[in-house]
Amino acid sequence: MTEVKKQPMDNLAFDQEGFRMSTPQAIAKYKAERLKCGNIADLGAGIGIQALHFAAYSERVFAVENDPSRLVYLRKNAETMGVHNLEVIEGNALDPKIINMLSGMDAFHSDPSRKRTKETWSFEDLSPNPIDVLKKYKGDNFSFDIPPLFPRGLLQKDWETEYISVSGELKRMSVYVGGAKRYGRNALSLPDGGRIVEDQNLERDVRKRSTPLSWIYDLDESLFYSDLLPEFLEMNPDVSLLHEDRQKTLVTSDKFVEGPFLTKSYSVLESAVDMQDAKNKLSRMKVGKVILRFPMDPTKYYEERRRLEKELEGERTAYLFRFGGMLFIAERVEK
Ligand SMILES: C[S@@+](CC[C@H](N)C(=O)[O-])C[C@H]1O[C@@H](n2cnc3c(N)ncnc32)[C@H](O)[C@@H]1O
Incomplete structure (x- = not known):
């Protein structure tokens, strides 16, 4: 395993859009620790911020990306960071050949690209579509990063939904399916790591004041x-x-x-x-x-x-x- 977690990631190469879409480092580190395993696949790896963090914690990472220009950055960044346990796979994550190549992974992660087409988000706005990933890949542990304002009603009740903020600002909603699930609906505040988990028996009325105390x-x-x-x-x-x-x-x-x-x-x-x-x-x-x-x-x-x-x-x-x-x-x- 390489030591990405101890090295600053200042020298990475990226295009503006790839950087904008990339996983904030505090979240990438947290998710890499949480999903640590033998073999992990990252479906839609972008410029590789998340994949490089996976490489620091898991034994082997398979990073799938279908945008040729982004693949250049992904490969270059793995080289810059001296990461040798990351394999780049070029192509569509939903291509049967790639699905076959990735059979037997311990965990699958995807931070799909997103483009909202209607007033509210739907799975069709995400690529690769998490529903297709869940249908086509055989596996026990899945994690998806989806837009934080994605309607909760479209998510299955037995999935974990984790709202992640960095320095008080909401950045991601992570969804965990199968064995990757640990909690009910929860909010995670990074970098401190404080977590609040839903309590289904709790009275939903909140204590309010109209003027402040000290x-x-x-x-x-x-x-x-x-x-x-x-x-x-x-x-x-x-x-x-x-x-x-x-x-x-x-x-x-x-x-x-x-x-x-x-x-x-x-x-x-x-x-x-x-x-x-x-x-x-x-x-x-x-x-x-x-x-x-x-x-x-x-x-x-x-x-x-x-x-x-x-x-x-x-x-x-x-x-x-x-x-x-x-x-x-x-x-x-x-x-
Ligand atoms: C949000 S970015 C991922 C960013 C990444 N987590 C990081 O830290 O840099 C999503 C990536 O998925 C890629 N993508 C979208 N659909 C895909 C598909 N069907 N197969 C493979 N890659 C796909 C896009 O080209 C984009 O680079």
Whole structure:
């Protein structure tokens, strides 16, 4: 086995599209550890970020790719990294000859290319199509990386769905089928590795507050999209939901709490009844820079901010939130 995991992957070759589609390294490493086995096939290997990580953990990797230009990068990257246990297979992963060649693999992985054709995703938008892979390949362990917003209703109930975020941002939904399955629906926060798993017996109502307590936190996106906020709140009895939408989830607590899903923390310093009141207080607090954290027309953001920061001269940076018609001045506290 080669030592990809210990080497920086800075010298890799790629085309822009291949790089854009490639697996983030934190996820590639996690998946390589999780799927570690004897022989693993990567169906649609792209420029090879995931395949190279597989090579660092499994004994042998078979990387299938049908785009000739991407194959050049894949081969070059394996050479650059000095990887000798990776075999590149040129062609369509659904070609019977390749399926035959890959019989007897311990695990199959695919991070298909994706192109949405309708308002919501469907399996037909993915290539190779995971349903075809499952029909045509005989195997016990399958893993697929599919778009995070793929409708859960199209997935079979006995598959594991894992929403993976990196530094608080949702990046992938991984689906595990057969022996590769370990958990029910879950959210995984990388690089810390914190995981929250669904509890089917849990009351789905969430503890809410309309105004913040002493602390406000940004919550990891994976919890919103996996619908596992009730599980998070059950595990964090001091925390309540403050605001939730597709862009952000904010929670609050009276005493400071930490954890992998609490991505940014803010200490609430003051409240204000309107912008003028906020400006007076910011000035007294020697704040010079104000980050606005409430919903507004994005084209007005900088105009609004300039208006507020005019005449503010301090060195401090504050965050301004709005809840229940009141403004709240807070300061970021680094982990
Ligand atoms: C999302 S990229 C994979 C990125 C890869 N995980 C990485 O880390 O670089 C998907 C790749 O699958 C390839 N592909 C799509 N359909 C395929 C098929 N039927 N057979 C083989 N490769 C295919 C595409 O050319 C593309 O390079």
